[in-house]
Amino acid sequence: MASINYATKEINCKLVYYGPGMCGKTTNLQVIHSRLDANKRADMVSLATPGERTLYFDFLPISMAEINGFVVKFGLYTVPGQVMYNATRKLVLRGADGVVFVADSQWRLMQENVDSLENLQANLAEYNVNLNELPYIMQYNKRDLPEIAPTWYMDYLLNGRGVPTYEACATEGKGVFTTLSVLCRFVIRDLVHRFESGSF
Amino acid sequence: MNAIGIILLVVGIVVYSGVAWVASKKSAPLTLIGVLVGVFLGFLISQLAAAVTGNGVSPSFVFKPEGAVNYIVIIISTLATAGILYGLLGWLSSNSETSPTVKREVEKQKFNFATRPAVREPAKPMVIANRTVVKPGAPPVSPSGVLAPPEGFVPVLPTEGVFGMVAIPASVITDSIPEAAKYLEGMTTVRVRLALFVPQLKKATVWLTWRQVAMQNDSDRATENDRPDADLLNRWVRVPPQAYVAQVPIEYFKVTAIPPVWMKQTPVAQEEQFPLTEGPL
Numbered sequence: 001m002a003s004i005n006y007a008t009k010e011i012n013c014k015l016v017y018y019g020p021g022m023c024g025k026t027t028n029l030q031v032i033h034s035r036l037d038a039n040k041r042a043d044m045v046s047l048a049t050p051g052e053r054t055l056y057f058d059f060l061p062i063s064m065a066e067i068n069g070f071v072v073k074f075g076l077y078t079v080p081g082q083v084m085y086n087a088t089r090k091l092v093l094r095g096a097d098g099v100v101f102v103a104d105s106q107w108r109l110m111q112e113n114v115d116s117l118e119n120l121q122a123n124l125a126e127y128n129v130n131l132n133e134l135p136y137i138m139q140y141n142k143r144d145l146p147e148i149a150p151t152w153y154m155d156y157l158l159n160g161r162g163v164p165t166y167e168a169c170a171t172e173g174k175g176v177f178t179t180l181s182v183l184c185r186f187v188i189r190d191l192v193h194r195f196e197s198g199s200f
Numbered sequence: 201m202n203a204i205g206i207i208l209l210v211v212g213i214v215v216y217s218g219v220a221w222v223a224s225k226k227s228a229p230l231t232l233i234g235v236l237v238g239v240f241l242g243f244l245i246s247q248l249a250a251a252v253t254g255n256g257v258s259p260s261f262v263f264k265p266e267g268a269v270n271y272i273v274i275i276i277s278t279l280a281t282a283g284i285l286y287g288l289l290g291w292l293s294s295n296s297e298t299s300p301t302v303k304r305e306v307e308k309q310k311f312n313f314a315t316r317p318a319v320r321e322p323a324k325p326m327v328i329a330n331r332t333v334v335k336p337g338a339p340p341v342s343p344s345g346v347l348a349p350p351e352g353f354v355p356v357l358p359t360e361g362v363f364g365m366v367a368i369p370a371s372v373i374t375d376s377i378p379e380a381a382k383y384l385e386g387m388t389t390v391r392v393r394l395a396l397f398v399p400q401l402k403k404a405t406v407w408l409t410w411r412q413v414a415m416q417n418d419s420d421r422a423t424e425n426d427r428p429d430a431d432l433l434n435r436w437v438r439v440p441p442q443a444y445v446a447q448v449p450i451e452y453f454k455v456t457a458i459p460p461v462w463m464k465q466t467p468v469a470q471e472e473q474f475p476l477t478e479g480p481l
Contacts, residue, residue: 064473065473066473110404110441114403132460133460133461133462149445153441153445155455160455161457161459161463178477181477182476185467186462186463188468190465
């Protein structure tokens with residue numbers, strides 16, 4: 001749920017990058033951080049293990065939009081993908097306004113993608129949130145690798161709701177900003193509609 | 201005290217002070233104590249020398265009472281010397297190996313029960329994570345070391361009305377059940393009923409017992425002896441999606457998408473601030 005600060009005229013939204021371990025969530029944020037204008041973003045904070053695995057979360061604040069005189073700031077978060085860190089994932093997911101589900105396109109990780117999506121739904125359910133109510137999109141990452149599954153098969157496994165999907169190669173920065181941009185659009189749209197309907 | 205006594209007194213002071221200084225190395229109080237002990241012992245040695253040579257004021261072997269004092273002095277000086285040597289040896293050994301006290305101090309510094317603050321490091325701006333081809337997590341293995349489906353897995357029944365076969369590589373079976381290799385000699389693929397795959401398509405990985413796999417291939421066997429025993433037939437085979445997806449008719453993968461509520465909302469002007477371009481926003 002976005003928070004509004006009337007004193008500073010800011011709307012803060014939380015976007016979470018979710019997905020199985022090593023699928024490229026942190027890489028997405030690193031690309032955004034490295035390519036975004038310095039005046040639009042702050043420093044990125046990473047809590048990682050020595051093996052470069054996300055231990056708690058990565059956080060990148062960016063501010064890029066304005067609604068009725070209010071600056072919209074997006075806090076981009078990633079979750080640790082490893083199965084054992086579910087408590088942390090659940091905590092980071094709390095209050096999310098939008099989710100990017102980053103799926104690994106490699107054949108061998110299809111099962112992990114399916115499990116991670118189920119885990120996302122289960123964790124949201126604990127906050128009484130349904131994916132039907134929360135803007136989220138799919139990013140099929142690592143499309144440049146050999147032995148990847150076709151997108152139609154990934155759609156079958158992961159995208160029963162027909163949400164927008166984007167192919168990406170996060171290490172090269174491909175698809176990263178499109179994914180972010182589309183999610184921001186949906187979040188802003190949802191926000192404006194909730195303002196107008198008075199349900200905010 | 202005669203001249204020899206004085207010389208020995210000076211020599212004693214110098215020798216013992218030197219030994220005490222080396223032993224105490226950079227420690228002022230210990231050096232002072234060493235000097236005082238040296239002075240005292242030097243004096244005692246001069247007394248001993250006077251007694252031995254018969255010169256000086258107290259020839260101990262002539263006058264019994266003074267001789268007794270000199271014997272006591274000899275014993276005390278010997279003990280004192282031994283003490284200093286012991287201290288010197290201790291110091292030398294402490295240089296080669298950390299003393300227990302120092303060790304404990306080091307351990308204390310290394311391990312601290314106090315809460316450690318989280319390390320917050322701003323990410324390096326231009327460093328993109330190195331990507332490696334990830335191996336999937338190890339498949340579930342039962343306590344007996346045999347491959348098993350995930351907890352809560354319910355064995356599937358073949359879907360009725362589904363016909364056709366899927367040929368999976370024999371290596372898929374031997375990867376799950378190495379003991380099956382001898383029964384699959386000369387076979388590159390093994391045929392399995394499509395009806396067994398259909399109910400598991402959504403889960404990506406398909407789990408079958410070898411009995412289910414072998415059902416279609418038994419007719420090819422010449423004798424009963426060629427058949428694996430019941431324990432082996434009840435073992436699980438893990439079929440990864442790439443082994444079967446291309447052989448499953450595409451209609452089984454068609455889904456009727458039900459868009460969520462938020463996708464049905466009409467676009468708003470404010471979202472135009474996010475251009476749909478590949479580059480930075």
